[in-house]
Amino acid sequence: MRHIIKCKQHQRSIRRSLYNATALQSDVSRPNQSADSVNLDLEAARRNVRIVVIGAGLAGLSAAQHLLSHGFRRTVVLEATERYGGRINSQRFGDTFCELGAKWVPIDGSQDSTYELLRNVEGLGKRIKQPERPEYVKVDHDNEQNKVNPAMVDLIDALFRQLCGGLKVPDKVKTGRDLHSLDNVMAYFKTESDRAIGLTFKPNEQHTARAIFQSLFKEFSSVLGCCLEYVNIEHITSCPVQAYPSPIYVPTGLDNIVDELTQNLGREQLQTGKPVGQIQWTPSEVGEHNSVGCLDGSLYSADHIICTLPLGVLKNFAGILFSPTLPQEKLMAIRNLGYGPGPVKIYLSYRRPISIWLRSNLRPLGALINRVAERSWTQQVVEITQVPSSQHVLEVRVGGGYYEEIEKLPDNQLLEHITKLLRKCISNHLVPYPNEMLRSSWTTSACYLGGRPYYSTSSSARDVQRLAAPLGGKAPSLLFAGDATALHGFGTIDAARSSGIREAQRIIDYYNIKQYN
Structure with a gap:
């Protein structure tokens, strides 16, 4: 059963550019509307306007906090799970806190940033994350392992950072040559790294150089959580992935910032266990009603709906949800x-301190191949790292692919593969099995x-703008936020x-302007 609430709509979307000084002066000077009545209208809106925010991730909670701080009291956040925070998911594990989702906060003093x-x-x-030099280890199939020259690693790392910034892309476009390498990020990385290897390294060094480049490709892939063959070259030219070399780390869990956002949200305003089944919105000023129906049968009427559903959910359910x-x-x-299906994070907790057998962070090159299946997900391991502030917990980062495979792999097989890889990397068959795992x-x-x-090979920045555009005319009925x-x-x-703040402000702007009309 659907409730229907009438709400004035118009033909065009609201923009902050509507703040035009001349227009405002003209409207304010109307003799038939006093300043007191204007303030009363705005206060009535703050008191009565119903706003439903779908999703209690960082976007949804930021939108709700912004609305409440501007007096819009009837704001409700609906979260499908029993946990709020979205892709910020901190878990107490072993002797520390582990991040299953976002981990680092870039230092960015701009307004509305997470750092702020x-x-x-x-x-x-x-x-602040301190620069670390992991130990690159060549893992061969004949049970030999060799450490890699750090000078070679530093040189390749510098060359790769240039590629991540897209420095070679404009030259390629201008000359019109080698454009096939711009089909996707992996093709671009592969072409440019092969060229750099041929110019920089001796023939007997080139095999190792390619392995180091491949490790850096996997690291880049682990950040995006997808195979780089699917990523548009525009992704690295428009939004560099590794622009912040020294981000902030929160030892007691990044979810502390989520708690900060929920301080002013009561139980009625932040409702968990509310998966949404249908979103009824108003496409034009010919009034239908806005409402959000949940799978438990509850129905929430709304003047405005802010949808922050993850892109993966929209891809699967947008056709039937709205x-x-x-x-x-x-x-x-x-x-x-x-x-992307990733990123995949695996945490291992050991009874005794890790330092007994692990001296530095490890980056395996040419990781173990499963002799039966001809391949193994361990080939995609980027780095094995001791978690900061921990004596007992390791983090295993994976990139390049096999994400869904890894998530479905039984715990005992996963532990067997990781332990085998660790023993191989440090040439120590006594490395113990962990006593606990978090994934x-x-x-x-x-x-x-x-x-x-991420920007797929079939998408561009225009798609981001289209996804973000509000619907419903001048009085935005359905708004979209999210990463x-x-x-x-x-x-x-x-x-x-x-x-989230952007869409909350869009609603606030609408009522600030409406009071003068």
Whole structure:
């Protein structure tokens, strides 16, 4: 059963550019409307306007906090799971806190950034990530292992950072040559790294150089949570993935910033266990009603709906979730944008201190191949790292592929493969099995169906703008926020936070302007 609420709509979307001084002066000077009545109208809106925010991730919670801080009291956040925070998921494990989702906060003092939020949390310990030199280890099939010259690693790392910044792309476009290497990020990386290897290294060094480059490709892939063959070259030219070399780390869990956002949300305003089944929105001023129906039978009437559903969920359910159906250009944007199955994170806890057998972080080159299956997910291991502030917990980062495979792999097989790899890397068959394991499951979670969005080979920045565009005319009926809806920081927690505030401000702007009409 659907409730219907009437709400004035107009033909064009609201923009902050409507703040035109001449127009405002003209409207304010109307003799038949006093300043007192204007303020009363705005206060009535703050008291009565119903706003439903779908999703209690960083985007949804930031939107709700922004609305409440501006007096919009009837704001409700609906979260499908029993946990709020979205892709920020901190878990107590072993002797420390582990991050199954976002981990690092870039130092960015701009307004609406996650760093700004983190900086304002009182009494929270923070650390800057210190530069680390992992130990690259060649793992061969004949049970031999060799350490790699650090000077070679440093040189290749510098060359790769240039590629990540897209420095070679403009030259390729201008000359019109070798354009096939711009089909996707992996093709670009492979072409340019082969050229650099041929120019820089001796024939007897080139095999190792390619392995180091491949490890860095996997690291890049682990950040995006997808295979680089699927990523548009525009991704590295528009939103560099590794622009912040010294981010902030929160030893006691990044979810502390989520707690900060929920302080002013009561139980009625933040409702968990509310998976949404249908979103009824108003496409024009010919009044239908806005409402959000949940799978438990509850129905929430709304004047405005802010949708922060993950792109993976939209890809699978946008066709049936919205009534009426979303416009074709928005459905196309949802289809075009990429959404990776990763990242995969695996944490291992040991009874005795790790330092007994592990001296440094490890980057395996040519990781173990499963002789029966001819391949193994361990080939995609980027780095094995001791978790900061821990004596007992290791983090295993995976990139390049096999994400869904890994999530479905039984625990005992996963532990067997990791332990075998560790023993091989440090030439120590006495490395113990861990006593506990914690692993991410973004792909298999029905409320996420994947991890971080990216520019696929069939998408561009235009799709991000189309996905972010509000619907419903001048009075925005249905608005979209989330890490896939912001060009700046696309796919990051900064994009999630700023997009939630952006859509909340869009509603606030509407009522600020409406009071003068």
